[in-house]
Amino acid sequence: MARRSFLEKTLADLATTLEHTVYAEEMARRSGLLQLLDARVKVLLLGFALLVAASLRTIPMQFALLALLLVSLTASRIPASIIVRLGLGLPVFTLLVAAPALVLVPGPPLVHLPFGLTVSTTGAWSVLTLLLRVTASVFAAAALVLTTRWSDLLAALRALRVPLVFVVVLAMAYRYVFVLLELVQDLILARRSRTLRALPGPEQRRWLASALAVLLQRSLRTSEQVYQAMTARGFRGEPRTLRPRVLTEADWFALSVGSATCATLWLIDLAHP
Structure with a gap:
């Protein structure tokens, strides 16, 4: 099997990135456990879980929190x-970085x-x-x-009094990254369609440098066009959603139970010597 060129691998990676993003939006529309909750409740609960995860010291409590998060992901119909990819990505990299300890x-x-090395219990x-x-x-x-x-996530962050500048930057970055990916994909596809043989390394690097310059020029022009399009469609700086919601009894119940569970794990961890 012929080895794929740099252009083919980059084009495949860009297509995979767009496919994963679309699939993530599709998962957010499923009728799972977390999908049924208001975005503000999820931001508070999972933010609290992040704080508790960073402060737990005992191994049993950390495993308990990890098990609760796994159950939540499974109940939310996450494949x-x-x-598995989440558990083998950054955690494995962290293990490699922390292994010398x-x-x-x-x-x-x-x-x-061997070689006189000893793994310590503390390490x-x-x-x-x-x-x-x-x-x-x-x-x-x-x-x-x-x-x-x-x-919904941007609207929830704004409802929780996250600074407007931070929310607007997130909104623009999310919208603009897709435009940028499409520009890169068009550049690579155009180059590939005009190539009859595998390009040598120096020529690929020269093309990559010129493509980056073209991409920078197009991105500056496109960023202004994206902002003008958002303004023309009613954007005034405040993120809005077409599905405004009032917190239901289920939302309040989930917020209470989730917060109490995280607080219980944290208190048990503090009480441990």
């Missing part, structure tokens, strides 16, 4: 393949390795704690993003 952190010996405990915290944080952030429409 198991996505949950296994032998560098002093403490009682746990495992003796293993600290690496496991960091890994569980990162995994729980990834699951909490993914639960919010994958189960909430972007427009």
